[in-house]
Amino acid sequence: MTDLGVKSGMGRLRIGRSGVVEIVGLLLLGVFLAATSAFDSEEIPTVPRYLYWIAALVGGGVIAALIEPWIAARLPGRPRLFALAQLVAMTPPITLWITVLPMCLWGDPFRIERLYWTMPSVVTVNVAVIGLAWVVRQAFKPKTAPAVDGAPPPAIRAKLAPRLARARLIAIEAEDHYLRIHTDAGSELVLMRFGDALDALTAADGFRTHRSWWVARTAVETARWKGGRGELVLSTGAVAPVSRTYAAALKGTDWAAPVMADG
Numbered sequence: 001m002t003d004l005g006v007k008s009g010m011g012r013l014r015i016g017r018s019g020v021v022e023i024v025g026l027l028l029l030g031v032f033l034a035a036t037s038a039f040d041s042e043e044i045p046t047v048p049r050y051l052y053w054i055a056a057l058v059g060g061g062v063i064a065a066l067i068e069p070w071i072a073a074r075l076p077g078r079p080r081l082f083a084l085a086q087l088v089a090m091t092p093p094i095t096l097w098i099t100v101l102p103m104c105l106w107g108d109p110f111r112i113e114r115l116y117w118t119m120p121s122v123v124t125v126n127v128a129v130i131g132l133a134w135v136v137r138q139a140f141k142p143k144t145a146p147a148v149d150g151a152p153p154p155a156i157r158a159k160l161a162p163r164l165a166r167a168r169l170i171a172i173e174a175e176d177h178y179l180r181i182h183t184d185a186g187s188e189l190v191l192m193r194f195g196d197a198l199d200a201l202t203a204a205d206g207f208r209t210h211r212s213w214w215v216a217r218t219a220v221e222t223a224r225w226k227g228g229r230g231e232l233v234l235s236t237g238a239v240a241p242v243s244r245t246y247a248a249a250l251k252g253t254d255w256a257a258p259v260m261a262d263g
Contacts, residue, residue: 205217
């Protein structure tokens with residue numbers, strides 16, 4: 001089996017957003033912590049100590065994996081904030097798991113004070129686990145083909161169906177808290193702020209025409225002006241309004257020369 005086949009097969013075995021490689025990594029980290037008697041665990045006999053650390057790491061990893069999709073859905077495209085939110089969300093339930101684990105393994109009575117003195121160690125290990133997950137996912141991240149000219153930027157492509165993500169971007173239209181992404185293969189309504197889309201389009205060949213519209217320069221078929229306003233007929237037949245705020249600048253557009261989005 002090729003490396004690509006191995007990665008693909010492993011990628012199908014998942015708990016939440018975590019795969020078998022991450023679980024194996026946690027198991028090995030548990031073995032390492034047991035071997036080094038980490039966090040003053042040398043008083044625990046050898047076999048129970050290995051069971052404890054393996055169960056602690058793998059069990060904690062499963063807890064984190066089940067929490068992660070919920071956080072990822074609410075913080076798309078914000079990796080640093082996502083990592084912080086994941087750390088905050090996963091620490092309390094994993095701390096509880098670590099506290100009850102001795103009771104499950106060797107009948108040690110539950111003591112509430114363990115929650116307090118265990119949490120700092122849990123935070124330390126959780127930071128390492130989040131870093132491990134990032135390294136593994138980068139290593140097993142599938143390679144994608146280069147985007148076609150005029151395709152939506154990555155932050156927008158990630159929200160589109162594959163057929164539309166590969167297509168040429170025509171325009172973006174804000175509809176309340178959603179955006180309608182117009183492409184030459186169709187359109188789709190996605191949950192995204194217009195301001196975030198404009199930030200992603202900073203280097204794109206297009207411009208804002210209205211408080212709720214962005215248009216790709218090469219998609220404009222006809223420009224019509226009336227008074228201080230206008231409208232642009234696009235290659236899909238859609239019509240994008242041009243407000244007074246943007247009309248003056250767009251009237252002087254050299255349609256043959258690429259322009260940068262004014263975001």
